[in-house]
Amino acid sequence: MTxxxxxxxxxxPGVELQEPRRQRLNPDERRQQIFDCAQKLFTDHxxxxxxxxxxxxxxxxxxxxxxxxxxxxxxxxxxxIRVNSTVxxxxxxxxxxxxxxxxxDAAVRWYLNSLxxxxxxxxxxxxxxxxxxxxxxxxxxxxxNASVELLIEACQLSDQLEHxxxxxxxxxxxAQLARSxxxxxxxxxxxxxxxxxxxxASTLLAIAREAVPAITKDLPH
Amino acid sequence: MTxxxxxxxxxxPGVELQEPRRQRLNPDERRQQIFDCAQKLFTDHxxxxxxxxxxxxxxxxxxxxxxxxxxxxxxxxxxxIRVNSTVxxxxxxxxxxxxxxxxxDAAVRWYLNSLxxxxxxxxxxxxxxxxxxxxxxxxxxxxxNASVELLIEACQLSDQLEHxxxxxxxxxxxAQLARSxxxxxxxxxxxxxxxxxxxxASTLLAIAREAVPAITKDLPH
DNA sequence: AAGACTATTGACATCGTGTCAATAGTCTGA
DNA sequence: TCAGACTATTGACACGATGTCAATAGTCTT
Numbered sequence: 379m380t381x382x383x384x385x386x387x388x389x390x391p392g393v394e395l396q397e398p399r400r401q402r403l404n405p406d407e408r409r410q411q412i413f414d415c416a417q418k419l420f421t422d423h424x425x426x427x428x429x430x431x432x433x434x435x436x437x438x439x440x441x442x443x444x445x446x447x448x449x450x451x452x453x454x455x456x457x458x459i460r461v462n463s464t465v466x467x468x469x470x471x472x473x474x475x476x477x478x479x480x481x482x483d484a485a486v487r488w489y490l491n492s493l494x495x496x497x498x499x500x501x502x503x504x505x506x507x508x509x510x511x512x513x514x515x516x517x518x519x520x521x522x523n524a525s526v527e528l529l530i531e532a533c534q535l536s537d538q539l540e541h542x543x544x545x546x547x548x549x550x551x552x553a554q555l556a557r558s559x560x561x562x563x564x565x566x567x568x569x570x571x572x573x574x575x576x577x578x579a580s581t582l583l584a585i586a587r588e589a590v591p592a593i594t595k596d597l598p599h
Numbered sequence: 600m601t602x603x604x605x606x607x608x609x610x611x612p613g614v615e616l617q618e619p620r621r622q623r624l625n626p627d628e629r630r631q632q633i634f635d636c637a638q639k640l641f642t643d644h645x646x647x648x649x650x651x652x653x654x655x656x657x658x659x660x661x662x663x664x665x666x667x668x669x670x671x672x673x674x675x676x677x678x679x680i681r682v683n684s685t686v687x688x689x690x691x692x693x694x695x696x697x698x699x700x701x702x703x704d705a706a707v708r709w710y711l712n713s714l715x716x717x718x719x720x721x722x723x724x725x726x727x728x729x730x731x732x733x734x735x736x737x738x739x740x741x742x743x744n745a746s747v748e749l750l751i752e753a754c755q756l757s758d759q760l761e762h763x764x765x766x767x768x769x770x771x772x773x774a775q776l777a778r779s780x781x782x783x784x785x786x787x788x789x790x791x792x793x794x795x796x797x798x799x800a801s802t803l804l805a806i807a808r809e810a811v812p813a814i815t816k817d818l819p820h
Numbered sequence: 821a822a823g824a825c826t827a828t829t830g831a832c833a834t835c836g837t838g839t840c841a842a843t844a845g846t847c848t849g850a
Numbered sequence: 851t852c853a854g855a856c857t858a859t860t861g862a863c864a865c866g867a868t869g870t871c872a873a874t875a876g877t878c879t880t
Contacts, residue, residue: 399875399876400827400828400875400876401876402826402828402875402877405826405827429867430869440829440830442829442830442871443829445868445870446828451867451869544790548783548790550779551782551790554776554778555775558771558772558775562769562771568764568768569769572813573810573814577769577806577810580808581773581805581806583805584801584802584804585801585802587801588801589794589797589801592793592794592797593794593797595797620844620845621858622859623844623858626858650835650836650837651838652835652836660860661860661861662837662838662861663838663859664858664860667858671837671838
């Protein structure tokens with residue numbers, strides 16, 4: 379990291395400082411403060427480029443304290459990811475009763491709304507595979523499940539007990555498309571929201587109408 | 600890395616070794632040899648878990664030599680990725696002339712074939728976003744372009760000069776779905792090949808028939 | 821105000837990386 | 851066949867990052 383010079387918080391010469399050299403505060407607050415700084419840094423820079431020293435400096439704290447609260451840098455990072463990839467909206471059930479098209483339309487709108495709110499900063503994570511990192515993968519998969527359940531609901535597929543596993547797999551695959559589409563919209567800005575909406579809605583409809591029914595067929599290719 | 604003990608290649612006691620202590624060979628061969636070892640290690644373990652020392656040990660070579668040939672570990676890694684993510688098949692043009700459905704069907708079959716051949720080992724890379732790594736992202740994007748062009752061809756969208764950029768974006772999004780679908784098939788084994796085929800074909804058809812035409816509409820949502 | 825409690829520090833040991841001058845195979849010409 | 855040039859290869863070095871842990875110093879209790 380290219381960071382400002384050390385900037386010891388109380389090295390202003392000739393000025394006697396009022397606050398104690400050691401700022402001692404409630405563990406929860408301190409933990410939260412370090413977490414916030416780490417979140418900001420990890421948002422702006424890739425993992426390897428953020429050193430524990432950077433985080434400590436940002437929090438105005440000794441580096442050792444990070445290990446004291448979070449064990450190691452990796453754990454802190456994973457906690458940041460976990461928090462930020464959790465879907466905030468839990469208003470899952472509010473779907474129209476009407477036609478499949480309308481339900482899907484509503485689900486897509488809900489998804490894009492929730493993404494727009496968070497600004498999509500964490501969209502670039504490469505969810506699904508990553509660099510064969512089991513812990514990170516699990517976190518992202520877990521976070522994804524909420525969306526997947528909603529989508530299954532929207533497609534009125536929740537009754538299909540038979541091939542539930544395979545349906546989930548297909549929806550999981552679709553979730554990657556949705557993620558990628560949102561990326562083009564929010565990060566790259568190559569598509570407008572209506573365009574992404576059309577893309578996501580039409581593909582989901584096709585999956586519900588054709589791909590899912592084809593599960594039972596198992597025709598050779 | 601948990602690796603076998605040092606295993607100095609010529610420390611067998613009591614046996615006078617024939618080959619010189621330093622194995623000096625053609626730079627191209629040496630470079631290739633190191634590359635091969637790195638490839639094997641990076642295939643089995645995540646980037647951070649593979650140290651330059653590991654690679655050097657696997658190649659039976661001093662660690663410094665890796666830097667001599669590849670500059671730094673990261674460059675070596677990126678080169679491995681670049682080679683392995685390049686689509687081997689260049690037989691792009693061989694598409695049927697018939698209906699849109701048939702062309703798409705053929706394109707999907709081609710895609711799954713080429714994936715099946717490489718075993719999908721490198722499918723887990725998190726293409727598209729990764730951890731905000733511009734270099735890696737560029738490599739994966741470049742590798743992806745071949746597939747995207749084929750798909751555009753298959754959908755008979757190559758004449759649409761107007762919104763070419765947005766069409767490419769949509770196909771790029773679709774490529775993520777295809778990648779993710781292949782992952783479920785080859786890595787997780789939650790879907791069969793026919794199922795993935797149906798999934799990919801139906802969604803691509805939907806994109807060509809509905810999402811792409813919707814580009815010009817730009818209706819509010 | 822004394823002492824207990826514990827949040828916080830800073831030095832230490834370890835490890836991974838990249839650099840570079842020194843070393844030693846290999847090839848050439850006499 | 852041998853000296854000497856050429857260069858592939860080595861190993862030591864400096865540096866930076868990480869995690870540990872005993873020592874330190876705020877803060878609270880009595």
